[in-house]
Amino acid sequence: MAHRLSSMVAALLATSVLTVPVAAAAQDKILRIGMTAADIPRTLGQPDQGFEGNRFTGMTIYDSLTAWDLSKEDEASVIIPSLATEWEVDPEDNTKWVFRLRDDVTFHDGSPFNAEAVVWNVQKVLDESAPHFDASQVGVTASRMPTLRSARAIDEFTVELTTSEPDSFLPFNLTNLFMASPVHWQAKFDETGEAEAAWAAFAADPSGTGPFRVTAFAPRERLELAPNTEYWNPDRTPKLDGVVLVPLPEANARTAALLSGQVDWIEAPSPDAIPQIEARGFTIYSNPQPHVWPWQLSFAEGSPWLDKRVRHAANLCFDREELQILLGGYMGIPKGTVTPDHPWWGNPSFDIRYDPEEGQRLMTEAGYSADNPVRIKVQTSASGSGQMQPIPMNEYLQQALRECYFDIELDVIEWNTVFTNWRRGAMDESANGAHAINVTYATMDPFFAMVRFTSTKTFPPVSNNWGHFGNDEFDALIEDARTSFDPDARDAALARLHARLVEEAPFVWVAHDTGPRAMSPRVTGVVQPRSWFIDIAPMDMN
């Protein structure tokens, strides 16, 4: 009997192997994307899964008042109008902003987009008394627009936003608030009778104003999008027949899915698979992202980093080009938190480069030598979002910095624990005596790029100034940037802040990620901007 059964199984396997045309799944112009996320990012308007969520279920299904310009690959991505055509701060009261809205936008359900819709979307995360307030959307949204407090409709297409303090960064923050349809939500509420259930129903059948609308949703497996042919922006009206998002968290599975023709695009192929992917005719797109892979230094009492010469030496004593080769070329070489072509660059007097002689001189001056190295403990993780390849990279630094009299001890702990410790600070016992922490961060928004690491108001546990770096000078620079409402003046103030940041070096700047992604040669119209995001809407397929 066992023989008979096994023969049947073998015959079934053989038949399947011979008859199933796997790669034939691609039909029409359906772009199938293998994401690194383990689940479809939330579709109800405020995605989870970090910026990968915004990239795939935020900017595709929804729009925000302001947006990132993703149309250029050779310039820094800047803020542009989206659902708001223009905005200005009230000159009398700098906590009030007036945003004028487009008057030709409708949601996927056909209802109009207007000022009331903006108010409703602000309330969904900020007004606990609103019937549609949803706690699950608060965390990922409120923390990215920390000063926004309320919204008020002035007329049908003009809205007033109020912040807790004067804050010129608001237009950056608003890229994170996606506009969901109040009318569609109300219909779900009328069906379910309960806000939480209405949001769950809305997530399964969402309605935004974005270039794509949802046609099928299988949680944890796939999300199917169809073009929104009524989209308000002709430059972003999709040419594709559809997009399918597939969560493929395992790097080898993503590569195999691409090579076998199951998907047309994968995020973050593992570096060692890239030569094989290229050899099979696929295209690798990459560009330095607004991302920093740093060591964030401790300024706690007794820390060796209190000596600026030691901080500068660490930034001079390893060859970033060598590290770039180690990473297969997929790494940007940092000269600071932002790149020299960025509006916030500011021309710092300290040049981050490879200069071991100068590094050794500084270390000798600071009292260290080969026989008397400085002992440094660095807390890091073995993996994690944006961490690239933390172990080989940290081991490279450990080895390279030895030449400049650094004796580095790596304290490798689990990613979520490092992430939690990041908020607790260098003086907390969770730091375990570490003098530096290795947590990567995004630098698109001035608050997240610089302010939270340099203000005395952001010491732990308030925010991520893990090392307790800050003084009156930096607080004044931040205040100046936050209250400069003219975009050019604001950028100039941020440039002054950045220049001083690089000169004071509270970080060892190690790398910028380049966000490699592999695509089938069938995909055309791809622009990989200097951003965490990429615009799928203008893409096409042969």
Place this chain on the structure above:
Amino acid sequence: MLAYTIRRIILTLPVLLGVSVVCFALVHISPGDPLISILPADASVDLQERLRVLYGFDRSYAEQFLLWLSRAMQGDLGTSIATGRSVTTEVMRAVGNTLMLASVATVIGFVLGSLFGFVAGYFANSPVDKAASAAAVFGVSVPHYWLGMVLVIIFSAQLGWLPAAGAGPGGSGQWRLDLEHLSYMILPAITMSVIPMGIIARTVRALVSEILAQEFVIGLRARGLSEWGVFLHVVKNAAPTALAVMGIQLGYLLGGSILIETVFSWPGTGMLLNSAIFQRDLPLLQGTILVLALFFVVLNLIVDVMQSALDPRIKR
């Protein structure tokens, strides 16, 4: 028989309570913030506290446990923090997918394992035994996720014959019994079957060798029973143990397929657990562990009852 079954069911109740306590305690003593999936590291202290209250994490552990247990007993495992979806729905969908894959893998493992085991036991110390035993040792020794990757590289990436990932062209919700959908199951099922195949083969080989050496087999042959007849007697004597091993293996496959499901992006309990662990999604983690533990307990119960039906001595 009925009394035995009822007694066994009653005995599982304290086990289930113990499982729920351990499951709750394990997920709560693990490091990390339970709100990490919806609360970025830069969230304000006020916001952290506000959400902690909204999600009930400000209450005492005892209060949280009793609340969770009372809901779980009514079939409501709560709401996933990360997705906002019902944990019961999520877990049951994943259990269905894993059960489908694990059942096929168990059948393959049981059939091949029994085949190899009987052949090896019947022809002990012969080249056939050595070949079958080598296959069994390979099964228990090879890291299954590695085998999965190798199979994917050969049959998906290189030959393009079989899909590399997923549960079907339209997802598991649209699964049908046809070749296109079965093709998604072939590689993960084969990968998953190697360990039960090896374990069952080794168990059955030892059993068959032992049974063949017993006096009743000599007696059967002395009475002139055909070799087929002797074989059937050996099978009947080996079946309870083989069945018990198979039941335990199915239990392991239901809960222990994290690596295989991750390699093949199979939307089952393994992927769900993986995702829940990395997102610190406590309700999802608790719900999945509890349901898997229940499955294990129920499977053992079924196997015990079946064993006692096959071998009445067990009831004593």
